[in-house]
Amino acid sequence: MAGLTSSTIGRKYAMALSAMFLLIFLVMHMSTNMTSVFSEDAFNNASHFMGYNPAVQYLLQPVLMIAVIFHFVMGFVLEVKNNKARPVKYANNNGAANSSWMSRNMIISGAVVLAFLALHFYDFYFPEMNYKYIQGNTPDETRYWAELHHKFHDIWRVLLYVVAFVLLGLHLAHGFQSSFQSIGARHPKYTPIIKAFGNWYSILIPLGFIFIAIFHFVTQ
Ligand code: HEM
DSSP states (O other): OHHHHSSHHHHHHHHHHHHHHHHHHHHHHHHHHHHHHOOOOHHHHHHHHHHOOOOOIIIIHHHHHEEEEEEEEHHHHHHHHHHHHOSSOOOOOOGGSSSSSHHHHHHHHHHHHHHHHHHHHHIHHHHHHHHIIIIIOOOTTTTTHHHHHTTOOOOHHHHHHHHHHHHHHHHHHHHHHHHHHHHOOOOTTTHHHHHHHHHHHHHHHHHHHHHHHHHHHTOO
């Protein structure tokens, strides 16, 4: 692991692997939350399973937390190192002509997603940890949907979430294909397919999250 993070190429590779793991998490997280739109019971069952299954709690969740922290810390490290290596901006770097807004501003969209995660943990994750491990309540399989639904009664929270999901989409629009490039997956035939898939992914996943938030707001 130390070897993987001690060179720029190694760092980009490790960054890409953590990104890919998070891309898979987002599909699972969006699908689980989408059940709340269709069925209260389905969402309650899925949440209860995730919340009390030992493999999810003691294996997947810690790995997810490490991947999230690693991805953000390494993102900032790479940004700082890139800026140090290039103290004077290239004369020919005239913005949009050479690269997209998304690729030049990954650090900004990433920081917005990080700020969103702080709010999101305050909303869901910390209360859940408090409920289970600090208050030590007995499991209640029926509470999850109502808790989720109640969170979205506040228009400001919904708006903040929606803005974060749009920025998440911009982050993914560059990040998806960039993670494949960083692990060396380049091929004249497959790269356009990866890019097209990435574009759809970065539109549909945030749209799914936006739909869930707005659904719970308008059905209060
Ligand atoms: C409308 C959109 C969303 C809803 C309704 C939602 C809902 C939830 C809920 C209910 C939990 C608590 C799970 C538990 O521990 O019992 C949670 C946790 C979490 N969410 Fe979200 N989420 C949304 C969007 C997102 C997005 C866009 C991201 C990432 C950018 C994200 C990342 C996480 C993470 C990392 C956790 C903690 C790990 C976990 O407990 O699974 N969520 N979310």
